[in-house]
Amino acid sequence: MSDVQQRIDDLVKNNRVVLFMKGNAQFPMCGFSGRAVQILKACGVTDLKTFNVLEDEEVRQGIKEYANWPTIPQLYIGGEFVGGSDIMMEMYESGELQQALGGQ
Template sequence: MSDVQTWIKETVSTTPVVLFMKGTAQFPQCGFSGRAIQILKACGVENIATVNVLDDPEVRQGIKDFSNWPTVPQLYVKGEFVGGTDIMNEMFASGELKTLLDA
C-alpha cells in the first residue's frame, strides 16, 4: 500500500465524517463539492472534516483508487465510503443520510 493509500485509510478510519472534495467547506471549487457541503450542513454536521484534493495530485488520484470511484467529492462516514453528491442527494431526500450521520 502506498503512503497516500495508508494516509487515506488512516484519515477515513479516524475521522467520523470526512469529505474529499475540490476546495474547502468555506470555498468549494466545484458545484458538486458545494452541494455536498450544503447537504452535510442541512443534516446538522457542524464540523465537517474536508480534504481538498486540488492541493495534492497524489491524493486526488489516490482517493479514486482507494474507493474505486471515479469522481470527487466522496463522503466517508465512520470509515465507510458513502458515495458522491448524487448518492448524498438521494440519501438526504429519503432521510437515510441524516440517520447514518446521527448514528
C-alpha cells in the first residue's frame, strides 16, 4: 500500500463518518460536495470528518483509486465506502442512509 493509500485508509478506519470533498463542511467548493454535506446534516450527523481534497493533490487522486470510484465527494461510514452525492441522495430518500448512520 502506498503512503497516500495508507493515509486514506487511516482516515477512513479511524473516523466513523468521513466525507472526502471539495472544500469543507462550512464552505463547500462544489455543488455536489455541498449537497453531500446538507444530506448528512439532514440525517443529524454530529461526528462528520471532512477532508478537503483541493488541499492535497495526492489524496485527490489517491481516493479515486482507493474506492475505485472516479468522482468526489466520497462518503465512508464505519470504514465502508458508501458512494457519491447521487447515491447519498437516493439512500437518504429511501431511508437507507439514516439506517447506515445508525439513526443518530
